[in-house]
Amino acid sequence: MARIQPTPGADGHEPAGATGPSGAGRRKAVRYAVPVAVAGVAAATIGIGSALATAGDPDLPKITAQDLIAKVAASDVQQLSGSVRVTTDLGLPSLPSGVSLGGAMGKAGGGKGKADANPAGKLTELASGSHTLRVAADGPDKQRVSIVERAAEYSLVRNGDQVWAYDSGSNAAYHTTAPKGAADGSRDHKVPEGLADASPQELAKKALAAAEGTTDVAVDGTAKVAGRDAYRLTLTPKQSESTVGSVRIAVDAKNGVPLKFTLTPKGGGKAAVDVAFTKVSFDRPSASTFTFTPPKGAKVTEGSHDGKAGRQGADGFGKGSLPAAPGTDTASAPKVTGTGWATIARLDTGKGTGGMGAGKGLGPKGGAHAKDAEKLLDSLGGKVTGSFGSGRLVSTRLVNVLLTDDGKVYAGAVTKEALLKAADSAR
Structure with a gap:
């Protein structure tokens, strides 16, 4: 497998993650990441085996690694819907008997027995195991993500400045209003970063940003993902300090959208992170997809907004916003x-x-x-x-x-x- 550095492609595009005068244009490449609700963070499970099954790898025109990276960078898909399967095996240490992470860390969203749909409670759900997410998006201010469970569903919906979270298991809803300008790329009042990072697009963006000058990059054949033809882009870190063995990204051959992201540790074994569309459509979702009204009898928690991102409210989160990840405010940023x-x-x-x-x-x-x-x-x-x-x-x-x-x-x-x-x- 020939390996090359991610240098500018023949069409003049530079790889994602590069810096320079055209950086803003390249970031547009992958600026639209499906806002997946949870860090997860969001299973009547679907048959991923059949969804990903293929009668053989598609026969696609040859493409260089540079041109494939440029294709990802040029992609600007704004509308999509489908299902995403997230499987994570980080090898987290087992907790001692009788100890829960929620108990040790304290209940951010309320005490025992208190129904609360605040998204903070979903940030850790994708840290292990397999989860099915249903996603839909129509531009930067219309998004919906649902975590599908066996007997319940948790949904996070944004429609303009209205943001709702709903847990069908407890019939609890959380509502807040995003301030003006929240759709301009600021993440202060968008889906929590831990949730957004569960999409193939966002994960691919971060991997490509780390690739410049530190990675062997190659096109490693083709694949069929969610019924669509895709190229396989393989990234192999050269830095000995890294625990990442390789990253494989399946890139839609037609529109350049990352459809599957697989990260394998240097120590080998099965993938530590595997995120893939099992169903996907790039048609505009119905407007009703982003409409939400709390069901009768639902307990609704209202967020407040003081216009100061990062300021902590009584519930422990930035007031008027979805909870930010620890350390993301200016004072405590890592x-x-x-x-x-x-x-x-x-x-x-x-x-x-x-x-x-x-x-x-x-x-x-x-x-x-x-x-x-x-x-x-x-x-x-x-x-x-x-x-x-x-x-x-x-x-x-x-x-x-x-x-x-x-x-x-x-x-x-x-x-x-x-x-x-x-x-x-x-x-």
């Missing part, structure tokens, strides 16, 4: 070191892990939640020391996280050694 696949994020929580069991950091102060937090920390990883001091190292098949006792968090899809070295260098 610092980034490294480049490409070896990028490491550093976050200063201001609270040491050593005090979490006493009610500092994870979970509410004292009580059973504090004990859960202490058990959770003990289960997550082993203790480590270095020039940075001491802390705990949490490892998965793909991501390593260092929690230092003085409140620093280092995370990245990099080796343990690279993470510890970054922490030492930051002292």
Whole structure:
């Protein structure tokens, strides 16, 4: 398989993720990502086997890696609908008996038994297992994503400035109003980033952004995805610190939309992340798709809006917005070191892990939640020391996280050694 660097293609386009005067145009390439509700974050399951089945790889015209990347960059699909299958196997450590993540971290959306459809509770659902999502979009301000479960469905709907979330299992709804200008590309009042990142488009965008100068890139045959002809683009990181073995992106041969994203760890085994359309249409969805009225008897929680993105309301989220991911506000935004696949994020929580069991950091102060937090920390990883001091190292098949006792968090899809070295260098 011939391997080449992702240099500009014959048609003059540069690969996605490059910088320069034409950067804005290239970002338009992949600027439209299906807003998948959850981080998931969103199963009467559908038959992915039959949906992806093919009588043979399609016979398509030859294309270079440069031209295929340019095709993705030039894609500007604004309307689509379909089903997405998300399968994640990060190898997360098992929690100790009797401990729940919700209990250790505290209930963001309310206490036990409280019906609340706030999307914050869905951000962790795609961290493991398989999930079926139904998605629809008509431009940047009309979007719908549903997590399909066996006996219930959770939907997140945006129609202009109206944003609704609804959990059919609890008959609870959450409503907020997006401010003017929210459709201009700002994510402050759009679908939570953890949810949007569950789409093949968004994942492909991030992978291509990391590819420049750090990756072997090749077109590795063709495939049939959701009944559509596609080229397979393979990215293989060259940086030894990376825990990513390879990324495969199936690109629609006609319109350049990523249809499938598969990430395999360097350690081998089955994919850590596999996200694919099982059904897709690029026709404009019906306007009624984005219309929502709470069912009779539904408990509706209203969000408030003070116009200040990132400000925390009584419920623990930015007021008037869908919840932002931790560390995304200006004050606590993580610092980034490294480049490409070896990028490491550093976050200063201001609270040491050593005090979490006493009610500092994870979970509410004292009580059973504090004990859960202490058990959770003990289960997550082993203790480590270095020039940075001491802390705990949490490892998965793909991501390593260092929690230092003085409140620093280092995370990245990099080796343990690279993470510890970054922490030492930051002292």
